[in-house]
Amino acid sequence: MSPQLEIQLIAVIVAVACALPGVFLVLRRMSMMSDSITHTILLGIVLGFFVTHDLSSPLLIVGAALMGVVTVWLTEMLSRTRLLAEDAAIGIVFPLLFSIAIILISRFAGSIHLDTDSVLLGELAFAPFDRMVIGGVDIGAKSIYITGVLLLINLTAIIIFFKELKVATFDPMLAAVLGFTPALVHYGLMTLVSLTAVGAFQAVGSILVVAFMVGPPVTAYLLTDDLKQMLLLSGLLGAVNGILGYQTAALLDVSIAGSMAVVTGIVFLLVFIFAPHRGLVSSLLRKRNQRIQFAKINLLLHLHNHEGTDEEASESGINDIQTHLRWDTVFTKNILERLREENCIRFDDGVVKLTDQGRKTSVDNYKIFFSEF
Amino acid sequence: MTTFIALLRDYTFQTVALGSALLGLISGVMGSFAVLRKQSLLGDGVSHSALPGVVMAFILLGNKNTEILLLGALVSGLLATFFIISIVRNSRVKFDSALALVMSVFFGLGLVLLTYVQKIPNSNQAGLNRFIFGQAATLLKRDIMLMAICGSVLLALILLFWKEFKLFTFDSDFAQSLGFSTKKLNLMLSFMIVVAIIIGLQTVGVILMSAMLISPAVAARQWTNKLWVMVLLSSIFGAASGVVGTAASSMVSKLPTGPAIVVCISTIVMVSVLFAPGRGILHRLYRRKRNKLLFKMEGGAPNVPSA
CATH class of the missing domain: 1.10.3470.10 (ABC transporter involved in vitamin B12 uptake, BtuC)
Known part of the structure; x- marks a missing residue:
């Protein structure tokens, strides 16, 4: 050898x-x-x-x-x-x-x-x-x-x-x-x-x-x-x-x-x-996805909450959302864009409105989070 | 006795003993915080990781000035700390594994660089090895000056931020709730500990440096429950063992200084653990015995099963 x-x-x-x-x-x-x-x-x-x-x-x-x-x-x-x-x-x-x-x-x-x-x-x-x-x-x-x-x-x-x-x-x-x-x-x-x-x-x-x-x-x-x-x-x-x-x-x-x-x-x-699964890249990606997911749920609940109320125009306006949820502009735009693509929201005269699909998703989310198991 | 007095007059001995005492003092103070924050082994990790920095500084700058080599050591020590912290924060790898891995990989890199340097023709690399085992005998007056300056800065910072460091060490959540930035304090304290380790490398070497950081603090901890007393005692223990170790190695032939200092400080640890009033093992045994006796005198069952 x-x-x-x-x-x-x-x-x-x-x-x-x-x-x-x-x-x-x-x-x-x-x-x-x-x-x-x-x-x-x-x-x-x-x-x-x-x-x-x-x-x-x-x-x-x-x-x-x-x-x-x-x-x-x-x-x-x-x-x-x-x-x-x-x-x-x-x-x-x-x-x-x-x-x-x-x-x-x-x-x-x-x-x-x-x-x-x-x-x-x-x-x-x-x-x-x-x-x-x-x-x-x-x-x-x-x-x-x-x-x-x-x-x-x-x-x-x-x-x-x-x-x-x-x-x-x-x-x-x-x-x-x-x-x-x-x-x-x-x-x-x-x-x-x-x-x-x-x-x-x-x-x-x-x-x-x-x-x-x-x-x-x-x-x-x-x-x-x-x-x-x-x-x-x-x-x-x-x-x-x-x-x-x-x-x-x-x-x-x-x-x-x-x-x-x-x-x-x-x-x-x-x-x-x-x-x-456990690497830096995948865990950062996962964290980002979770953040987006949570933001989507959050926004849908927000919209559903104020839907049809008097303050809807001031709570759910395209420009109001980011101040109410304390998001930055880019992030808000990103989330809105994603939700619109999923057919959950529509824009109506500067106000964000839920579609039927969005209302259903929001209710489903609510049930997942708050109903008893 | 006459040899001892002659020794005290010896210039080399004075220099080396002063250096070792300074080192013991600084590492005693900084070590108290490292031990109380349960970061004892960070010293081991940082000191091993300093090796590639030392060699790299030599390769890049071609200079063997202690300040420059130690600057390299500082950079790679900090880099290693950063790696360890980010591995622990971003994965499920535990602190001890991350520490062992980073430390040994850095040391391996140091060896690679060292063998690389040895192959560069005409490079006068002799003396880089001294950082592995430390050679107190090579301490020069300017090295002592460097240690003294760094030490004074560290001590001044400790005094200046005494309240903050104390609070942060014992209850970081409370510190945060009071509005202190724990992140900044953590960074600052870690940085100061790393600096203390780096300036000790030349005297005791990368392997034994961790003992210099941990032992005085652990010994001092046994004698008191007050932070300032602990820091004071710890620095005294460190400085004393520095001087005694140096004296022993000067009087006995072929007794290396670094290990002599470590044996000395370890003896102090053992004495403290055994004999310290209140916490020490002997005192604990005595108390247990006395309690048993008292219990018996008050009419307790004579045969208490010992737990």
Whole structure:
């Protein structure tokens, strides 16, 4: 396999592996916890290194994952005292643990081949240099296998515990009543997130892990209401972001992980603006339609109210309507035009009159709004 | 002790300690409002988002003056805040997700720009990295001047609009009903918080800046229920940990300043949460025990199931 292909494969695997647990983070409003965890795993790695003195030891991964869970636990313990808000608890715990990690690294920098840059920023371009050799045969980059196993773990866990995760996410009370311990599901998920963060940081750096965990799920969240579809879409979006990000990076010769994050942001922005139903454009259009609809109903009721009364001429004159309903000229003209096209009103000597059709619509509207259901 | 006195006379130490103290003071004051308005993590978001602005300012202006780089940081920090607010307002995406997304995407953009700069031949980009982790040791006298000026302006504004900010922080609906423009106050306060974050970047870096904003305020909150006491305490805590952190990193070799300051302020938080009278955990335990005893003395059932 060529290095380019290998890098893209790793990018796709990492992005998908991050997006899957990320879906639950986003739905459970815990996105910032991923930010916290991705920082504190550094401490886990450093402590693990002091124990094993080996940077490639699997114990490091265990230590880092444990540290992620400890972070969550500490944060929750702090916020459970109710002396400070939950977000403040996050903002206190992770900088502290991160600072301790940096101090340890700086103090013992001579003996560790671990610099904070590589942990925080990562570099995907170097991934193919680290080969997986079994029995003297080169079978591909090591990262492919590490991230592959990670993806597998995430997939299996989510498929097996799909029901539990779903209930505990959307209705923790129900989950507790049904006998699934929500706390167990919660910590299980957090373990998964920590593991993913640990596995992914070597490739993309721990800060950008957040982009891959939160970006695709948030994007998918704007496109669907179905949890399964959201998972699928997130995975798909993650993969697309990975490939596009790599291509952009190769084109401009810049940081791969960084450009993957930027592509994630751009894809989100596009979906945010153009998504059907929930996008900015469609929601603005909907708001405009609702405004027009309401104005039409309003005007018809106004006309119906004053129809045949003495003040009809002063209330329903073409020029009086906008002062009475407090509309501006353009809007009033627009509404009148629309209603006339629908055959609801006619103009009679400068006074707006209801047609039979208009009278009927007005009465119908009135019934819809004010009759008992 | 003699080394300590010698340290106090050291010019570099004086500069850095003054800078850190200023930073602690400013972020302590502004952080009080951020924490009370439950916007603690905005600091984290803004500081991460400042990175592309720093690099962009360097690319466009080819200048490494702190003022210019920080101006870039300010612009991109504000831009990120704007993005976060408009995403939350116009879609069903929640604040935390929007924050995490915008922050990491901006940081990614910063990395892209940083790697781009590194490839420009002859560009003397060394030193941009210092904004990621912060390097208090690189603080110059003019940086301190900049911090002092910005800090004075911020403090003056806080004093000038004290009543408005107080009202807005605790009861924005009431503020609006009295005829204050909450929109303007919100904008102004957010802007001031962003400025406070930006001027701290050079000392503690984008990652640890959020702690500087949150921790002094949270610690101060435990000791009092009065806003002015909280702001005062918070600024004292911030300034003190700035000085102590700097002193520790000067006396112990290979101890980076930013993390040392953060550890220091976190210790203050822990002490406050545990020992503060009235609210602290220990005092709460003591009160519970005493209540149990009183209850027993008044003839209550001896075995009260603990809730």
